[in-house]
Amino acid sequence: MINCGDCERALNPYLDRELSEEDLVQVREHLDACSGCLHRFAFEESLRRLVRVRCQEQAAPDSLRQRITVTFAIERTRTRTRKRSD
Amino acid sequence: MNAESAARPNESTHEEAAANRSRFEEEALKHLDALYRTALRMTRNPSDAEDLVQDALVRAYRFYDRFEPGTNFRAWLFKILTNTYINSYRRKQGRPQESSLDDTEEFFLYNQLSEDRGERVTDVENTVLDQLGADAIQRAIDHLPAQFRTTVQLADVEGLSYAEVADALGVAKGTVMSRLFRGRRLLQRALWEQAQAAGFTTGSKVHANGSNGVVPSTDRAKGGRK
Numbered sequence: 001m002i003n004c005g006d007c008e009r010a011l012n013p014y015l016d017r018e019l020s021e022e023d024l025v026q027v028r029e030h031l032d033a034c035s036g037c038l039h040r041f042a043f044e045e046s047l048r049r050l051v052r053v054r055c056q057e058q059a060a061p062d063s064l065r066q067r068i069t070v071t072f073a074i075e076r077t078r079t080r081t082r083k084r085s086d
Numbered sequence: 087m088n089a090e091s092a093a094r095p096n097e098s099t100h101e102e103a104a105a106n107r108s109r110f111e112e113e114a115l116k117h118l119d120a121l122y123r124t125a126l127r128m129t130r131n132p133s134d135a136e137d138l139v140q141d142a143l144v145r146a147y148r149f150y151d152r153f154e155p156g157t158n159f160r161a162w163l164f165k166i167l168t169n170t171y172i173n174s175y176r177r178k179q180g181r182p183q184e185s186s187l188d189d190t191e192e193f194f195l196y197n198q199l200s201e202d203r204g205e206r207v208t209d210v211e212n213t214v215l216d217q218l219g220a221d222a223i224q225r226a227i228d229h230l231p232a233q234f235r236t237t238v239q240l241a242d243v244e245g246l247s248y249a250e251v252a253d254a255l256g257v258a259k260g261t262v263m264s265r266l267f268r269g270r271r272l273l274q275r276a277l278w279e280q281a282q283a284a285g286f287t288t289g290s291k292v293h294a295n296g297s298n299g300v301v302p303s304t305d306r307a308k309g310g311r312k
Contacts, residue, residue, distance in 0.1 A: 008192060012267060016241065018248055042208040043196045048242060050210045051273075054220040055227070055243040060122035064136045068118060068143055072111045075147045079107070 002026045007037045015045055103151075110150045114143055117163055120244050124164065127239045128171050130228050142170040164240060164254035187229060187272045187279075194274040214286035215277060222284060226276035234269030241266055 002010075007030045013019045014027050031038045121142065125135035146166045153162055191197070195215065199207045210216050218226075227235060227243075240246045240254060241262070248266075252259045 011192075012263070012270070016248065016266075036206075039206045039208045040193055040196055043199075043210070044193070046209045046211065047195065047215065047274075050215060050218075051223055051227075051242055052245070054218070054223045055123065055239075056119075057220045058123050058126075058224065059119045060139070061132075061136070064122060064139060065115070065118060067136070067140060068115065071140060071144060072114075072147065075144065076107060079103075 001033070002030050004030075004034060004037055007031070007034070008040075011041060011044060014041070015048055106150065107147070110147065113159055114146060114163065117160055120160070121163060121167055123243065124167060124236065124239050125171070127224075127227055127235050128167075128232075129175060134175060138167070138171055138175055141174065142167040145170060158250060158253075161246065161250040161253050164244075164246070164250075165256070168236070168254055168256070187231075187275050189268070190271050190275045192271065194271065195278060198278065214281040217286050218277065218280055218284070222280040223277065226273060226280045229276040229279070230269055230272050234265055234272060237262060237265040238269040238273060242270070 007027060010019060010023060010027045014024070019027065031041060118139070121139050122135060125138040125142075126132060129135045129138055142163070146163055149166070153159065196207065199213050199215075203213075207213060227239060230238060236255065237251060240251045241248075246254065248259050248262050251262045255262070
């Protein structure tokens with residue numbers, strides 16, 4: 001079984017879902033047996049969630065959305081004009 | 087010389103192109119929030135961020151025929167955003183002043199909070215961190231040095247995989263992993279500083295109603311809202 005050091009090194013890829021199936025099994029096995037690592041992993045995961053959820057609250061301003069819509073309309077016209085003058 | 091010399095497309099490919107363009111517009115708008123958030127972390131200035139997103143989307147629109155169908159559209163947009171930023175904004179902004187964040191050990195926040203509480207914490211809930219609003223967390227990310235900032239934003243906020251971040255930033259996957267490793271540690275320090283700046287000091291009992299009750303000591307409250 002992997003030790004705590006190995007387990008800690010796997011923290012990032014584990015939370016990022018980038019571990020191989022094989023390593024994932026090893027990490028899970030260690031977490032089942034080691035409450036210290038389990039607590040730390042659980043905490044890091046909840047911190048990751050906090051950052052993601054709070055930051056995703058931020059949306060683009062409506063003014064930007066409108067501006068982009070207009071930009072696309074202009075680009076469309078430009079493409080058509082170019083085609084016609086071919 | 088240029089496009090003129092290319093074979094003239096027939097009517098059906100014109101229609102196809104029009105359909106492609108409207109598909110592009112629809113898809114691109116779905117990612118507008120994510121692009122804006124990331125642009126804001128890159129430029130740290132709302133009006134520059136808007137301009138950057140606009141410039142990037144114009145480029146994406148014009149280069150859409152170079153997009154390979156079946157590959158990741160979102161990662162492709164982030165890549166164009168990154169390139170646009172590097173080509174035209176980073177130079178304009180000059181060298182951004184970066185706060186110096188001390189590197190920290192792994193599990194810095196876990197250790198701090200567990201020590202304060204006298205028992206292991208397994209969740210940010212009911213800790214000082216939980217009181218940090220979106221603004222404070224974004225400020226913490228903004229305090230990271232640029233290379234870590236964008237990498238952390240793309241992976242931790244926008245949820246890109248290592249391979250997608252690597253593609254978007256034009257770096258190796260190993261580089262993404264080491265930036266995340268270091269960047270996340272720095273972010274923990276920055277979050278802690280935000281919590282302290284907000285007066286959510288260590289040791290003070292945090293009340294469940296979301297305020298920390300007692301007014302913090304005056305030097306801590308310096309610069310705070312009075």
